[in-house]
Amino acid sequence: MTHDYEDLGLVAGLEIHQQLDTASKLFCGCPTERREPEESVRSFTRYLHPTKSELGELDEAALEESRVDREFEYLSFDTTCLVEEDDEPPGRLDAEALETTLEIAALMDCTVVDSAHVMRKIVVDGSNTSGFQRSTLVATDGEIETEDGSVGIADMLLEEESAARIEEHDGGVTYGLDRLGIPLVEIGTKPDISSPEQAREAAERIGMLLRSTGKVKRGLGTIRQDVNVSIEEGARVEMKGVQSLDDIDDLVEGEVGRQVALLEIAAELQTRDAAVAEPTAVTEVFAETDSGVIAGAETVFAVRLDGFDGLVGREIQPDRRLGTELSDHAKRHGAGGIFHTDELPAYGVTEAEVAALREAVGAGSEDAVALVADDEATARRAIDAVADRAEIAIDGVPEETRGANENGTSRYLRPLPGAARMYPETDVPPVEPDPSDVEVPELLTEKVERYQTAFGLGSGLARQVAYGRHMPTFEMAIERGADPTTAASTLESTLTELRRDDVPVENLTEEHLLSVLELVEAGELANEGIGPVLTELAEDPRLSATEGIEAAGLAGVDREKVRETVVEVIERNEAQVREEGMAAFSGLMGECMGALRGKADGEVVSELLREEIGKRSD
Template sequence: MSEFSISDIGLKVGLEIHQQLATNKKLFCNCKPIESEEYSIKFQRKLRAVKSELGEYDPAVLFEKLKSKTIVYYANSESSCLVEQDEEPPHNLDNDAKDLALVIATSLHSKIFNEIYPMRKTVIDGSNTTGFQRTMLISQGGQIEVDGEKVGIQSICLEEDAAKLLGDKGNIREYSLDRLGVPLLEIALDPVEGDSKKIKKIALSLGRLLRSTKKVTRGIGSIRQDVNVSVKDGGGVVEVKGVQQLDQLEKVVEFEAKRQFGLVKIAEKLRNSDFEGISKRENIFDITENWKSCKSKIIQKALKDNSIIKAIKIENFSGMFGYTPFEGIRLGKEIGQLVKFYGIGGVFHSDELPNYGIEEDDILIVRNILKVNQNDAFLIIAAPSSKIDFAINSIINRLEEAKKGVPAETRLATQTGETVFLRPRPGASRMYPETDIPPISITNQELENATKNIPKSWDESLLELQKKYELNSQLSEQIFDSRYIELFEKIVGKIKVNPTFVASILCSTITNLERNGLNSKLLTEENIVKSFQLLAEGKIAKESIEIIYESIMSGKSQTIDEALRNASIETIDEVKVEEIIVDVIEKNQEIVKNQKERSIGPLMGIVMKELRGKVSGEIVNNLLLKNIKKKLGNI
């Protein structure tokens, strides 16, 4: 397998930032975006593809139609109304969202249009009940400066956020409407050359500018990056959707660079081979009857489900499915991901057989039917009759595209930073005018107000935070970039507690517990605020907070009181603490005699093991030192 440097492959990355705006209401109604797990309303839809004004079908829409999903929606009257259910026309555009969009566009020196035209963007994956997303182009052009380099802005749009996916299994896909219609700002940047660290820094800088307005939502899912990636001689541009964290963004860019350059290598090898293509008439064979004796559990399940099994002969393609220019990059893997999005479990190819319970006798049957020689390859696919031909057409098209390099497609980012096939790239046919909302004029007064409300720069905001709460520069940066900045200011504004300690708990303690696999979503703001109230009232020690959070984030407790009971935490007075310390010193006289005052280290560990969460480490330290000195004076 080869090695490569990102600087040598002509990597270009264009970021699209999607940021929820904290207007506390949705874009075209007054519903509040309150997330809930209790739904009083349930209904379902089947969405279908329609032609654009030009009489054309969008390729991404057609691809989604082939899945033939039934969409089930769950709603709560607190967070959605008839607008979200598509039973009532949209209300007027939310002025707060529009004003904030103008402020951000002005901050980025982007040219705002005098008139805004709401458009419909066709989306039939079920994420919008209407079958389209409402979007408005606010401005074009502009720039953001990152490390002295100006990065151009292509466009800024104000649009509706999508519904939240709850589940996708078989022919049923489920969404909740809590998030549908929340105002979302999309900022598309010019493509830039550079490595993943540079791209991460650009995303961070833009995110900080948005957060400086103090009017955008925080937390996982509130800001998402779509990444358009291409490499030199690759061919198509790949859009990667669903990147929610900066570390994930860095990994996605690195993976796509490797994947796309690997596809370029595969294309070079194919162009130097005798592979010419696949004949749908001559190279596809139904082997359902021939494989009824195959012992593979996968094949037997397919037969039981009345699936059809077909084999595709690919002349002069031997070894190409398994060819691995870079670790994890193979054409066989690409094809496997492609068919999964038709609801098909996968495909078998000749480079990986015998395997999966498919034996040499089964392969021999296929080779005889297809009349393949040692230079040929073949694919086996099992699927319902309603899907198999669509899937085979997609496979044939994908193999023929493999000679060109990287196909233009939309992919989904995984949590590990890889990407998987999602759908073909959409075209211009998906956009058409919104007929329920008239054009929106932007007045000179609104533009003047936007200029007056440009937020402070990130550096200024950080310095202000640092001075106001006497934080060091590192902690100021961490709390400003975190999802807890508003909560931090609420706590230190209302409760008499050390701001540095609060910031450290929110930025470090919770993060460390998350890294250990615990769920921070279980830790409500109410619980966090109450923990600091108890600390300020002297009812718990500083050390108790981590124990409480660990109990709640692990699911063992739901409330602070329950966590205190489960962890047997209760404060004890200094008299009792001193009794315990004297007892520990008596039991460890040899350590005190040999190490003298340095014995405070090992003894501290022994005492805190017994008193953890019941008294502060500072009190224990002072009482230990006092009693060690007293003991040494008596020796």
């Protein structure tokens, strides 16, 4: 469905979280490389609980998180230190991370703060061993440009990345400490975005500026986008964990549609004088049930939703209904989900049981009933959460934090956090950032233009190189005298082809790539041999580039040896040469290169082949 976003009063903003590619973590000297869970050397467990802020307040999001009693397991590695395990105070703010953040601030025309104070932000979902995340405001009041107008940058923070969630299981969650503490820059825009398309363009622009520094990590999970969306009669909703830029406009559009649908439901509920009754136990109604889920439960609780009949099952997003929203809240409190009368009888629940359920809670024909089946404590918490969410449905759209789904929809995560979860970090002294020495890096868009004009690259290849992860290697190769086109095609095309052929290109170091390109420039390796040599180096990274040439059987041949091969090919095809003359060149060139197997440069082969054909055509 297409919406008139201006008429609806759409207001959106972005929060971009980007990992920085520094040598050390933000508050300790541990490396920032990721590890595999099976590499862990030990583990330990913690239980986390919320604490009051300096004002004596408890954050609502942290409080809800704490209502689910969970054990958190942390995997430590041979690179994990006591700071990461929260057994030692943090060190000073990493200077390299701060310098990179100041570069990013300059690219976005931000004003740098006079004094940067580290703050503690309470998080009790287990993603930090300490129970809080350290965050530092570095800059404010910036701006970026989009086709639909400028978008303000409200704030830029430098903070520590959370621990990586490995798996969730009964009773708890397992995290890996390899990611915890990686420097992370958080960029929050002002609510200046007025369409899904502008949201995506703004995110793309910020991403380009971040990559222009050459000092941010690349790859899945290294950048995350959160999107804040509201419409005039709706509420501010924060959608977390948007992994792909391609999803942003779909998510904004989907959230607008969800809020419109919830407002329509609220209007109808108000017309019906809807209300929510007190939850009650209805276990006896299902004493003889054939429903597997309910039969295996200790207790069944139900809540009567006056005036909700037919609305609990109404779709608000593709494959998501008001009942799905209620179910999200039940799941948040440990239950597997809910049943409701808009979808019953089904799932083994009979018509007779539905009638008995309605009678047990006093539901009339215009009422709906939602139920939860689980152990008594879980079922009680879950049905109370369902009742609370149903109450809100009568009023309209709740402010909340939601998780982005892959299909452009979203699910409830927790209430919106507030200021009550922030308080000063006493273990790390403030710093005074000095932006005067910061050099503003060349933008990627400017690099594309330079690569075209200075190096003669086509627009497509120039963009691939500038925006690709091997851009710094390309720049270094040019400094060492490599041919720009050869370097660009090697880094963007050859490596991609090798990866598709399951060659472990991740084993190739920058020095491998630069050395191979230097040998090509020196005439010791033909362009055609680059792929085979890189394959050998990827299979055995201990080899030097010269050893890779030998392993690939591509030790170069001199000019006379090339001529001998060319003559042999011509003599095998003597009749064709006599008949076609120079027109036979293309076919014979391929045969020559195949016979030489990349041991000779194509230009040399071409020159000698033309010469020898000419001799026989005169």
